[in-house]
Amino acid sequence: MSSTAETLNRSAVLPHPKAHPMIIMSSPIPVPTGTEILIRVRAVAINPADYAVQKLGIVIKPEFYPYVNGNDVSGEVVSVGPDQTRFKPGDRVLGHAMAWQKGDNKYGVFQDYSIMIEPMVSKIPDRKPFEEAAVLPLGLTTSSAMLFSPSLMGLDLPVAGTEIKLERKSRDCESCWIYRCGTASEHNHELLREMNVDYVFDYKKDGITEEIINSLNDIGDLAGVYCAVYSDTAITACATIADRLRGKKCLGTIFPPGIPIPGTIPDGVQVLINYHVLLGSTETGMRLWVDWLPGALEDGTMKCLPHPEIVGKGLEVIQDAVDTIGKGILHIALEISSEALQ
Template sequence: MSAFKNEAAWIMTERAKELEVREGPVPNPAAEEVVIKVAYAAVNPSDWKMQDYPFLNLPYPFIFGNDVSGTVAQVGSAVTKFRVGQRVIGHCDSLLSLNTTNAGFQLYSTCRERVVSAVPDSLPLANAAVLPLGVDTAATGLYHDLKLPLPSLNPTATGKTILIWGGASSCGSSAIQLAVASGLRVITTASKANFDYVKSLGASEAFDYRASNVVDQLKTALKEGDLVFDCISTPDAQMACAEILSSIGGSYLPLVLKPEKGLPGNLEVQPTMGLAPAFTTSELNELPNSWGTGGAPHVGTAVWHDFMPKALETGKFQAKPEPLITKGGLSKVQEGMIILRNGISAKKVVIEIAGEA
């Protein structure tokens, strides 16, 4: 039994308007799990959307939160890659497993070892916290769905171009960098104010998604055999990406949300599940909230263990977007969710839970 005294920000009932800070679940890691003393926890759209418009069946009271950074507090019996006291980031799986110990908005969060990565001393934990869900969603679309070469510190050029729709988003920021690390040329959409930002991540060209002729511009910029990944998935973005991909003879379009209506072209569309890198397919099928998509544990290992630690240390992967830090601990999680609900650009809301030691 763990000796850690835990607290968490709970949503007590479905659609409750305010989270409540109460005693948290006692950490009890399985063999391949890591308990993280949380320094910072990032807020994602799924958090406020699950509060306002729950789209999964959850047992209440429940705890939200996907992304955490901090230090290892405890490891399961089969964990070999991490040690107590090590600085790490982790991707929490509570929305699928329904296990509140594996949620982010608490003092101690438990994560599967496959989706935990070491954080170099040069990278502040507040910045590192922006990464997990964005990276795993991008990695699922690129490697599990589109079957790109896995990321490398010294990639070999593939000769292909990929359009990342929504490059300034959290998922888009990671997708640009991972695609470049896989040897692809990247073009992306963003607001004009974020052109320099997306290019700093490795995009070769940026296109204004608000331009009336942006679809025609992008059709011209791509050729047969190139790829498209929709990291925004508003209805307009889905329609635009489907039209562009159809025009170059493409057949497979990864999206971050299911289409609300039919899309043009004879395309296979696949909503990317950001936690696929944490699970095998058989493990996913046993989960209460399995989304019916395949697992990809090899992607988790390749990205989080083989690539990310060295890429962060050498600066070949940037922890982006920048954190918008809300201080004050677990009582400020609701405030952070409201900030994100109201909309921000090229930043990610991060709650200071315990802070950097």
């Protein structure tokens, strides 16, 4: 049973593919079953995937409409299913929504109440604002599925009480550090350094692909290249880097199955499709979300970045936030503030 006195759940809904704007609708507050968790949404983060789903009508099956969009959420546990043992009412949590995997709007997050599914939920420290916590889930899930899944890049999983050290065996040494390298506009370089990135490059510079190759050519074997954007230019550049550097010639992507890969891929470079939707059903997902993430958030090992920009309060501002993401402001997390959905 829900511990809230409310009976209706307000949602920002896409009535059909490519619908604009979203409309506000009400439905009964869902009841968690099994190990499910019902949360009162306090903040949501907006990301490019939310814009693409609405603008392009991709990923979501036609029969799933009307559809409640959104991926990243934080809030308070209201009630739990009878088999749930990790969480209790009142816990502060973040979670990764599962609406487009499950085909049921109770799992969407652009609404007052949402059902979360194990293991893609984690407690957050009392000191962590909901707005900060909400930026993490989708980025963590997508990158972790690619970096740590044995069938993909296969890097070593972090263990409880440690940071993500990114170590692996290689032909040259028994245990080698993997240097973290990233690209961003120059004004975002400090953000990457805050993330402990070892090599930072400006992707807008002329000749940046060659600069990256020359800078990294002598530091060791490549563990892989991960491209977290949908862009012909970026995919081509990342594939070229994977081809030219010594080591594992693989290009990790954010693309789910069925999405065509843009750009030019050299022969010999393996393009890896991102099965992040399946992460929760794997040992990798369990170890990250259950064994490692809660402690890493508590001790500060896992940072919730980028820093959020609060754009408004309430379901009514979600459409404006998604539209803003669509204008190319992709480096800032846009959120609905925690007061919005009270």
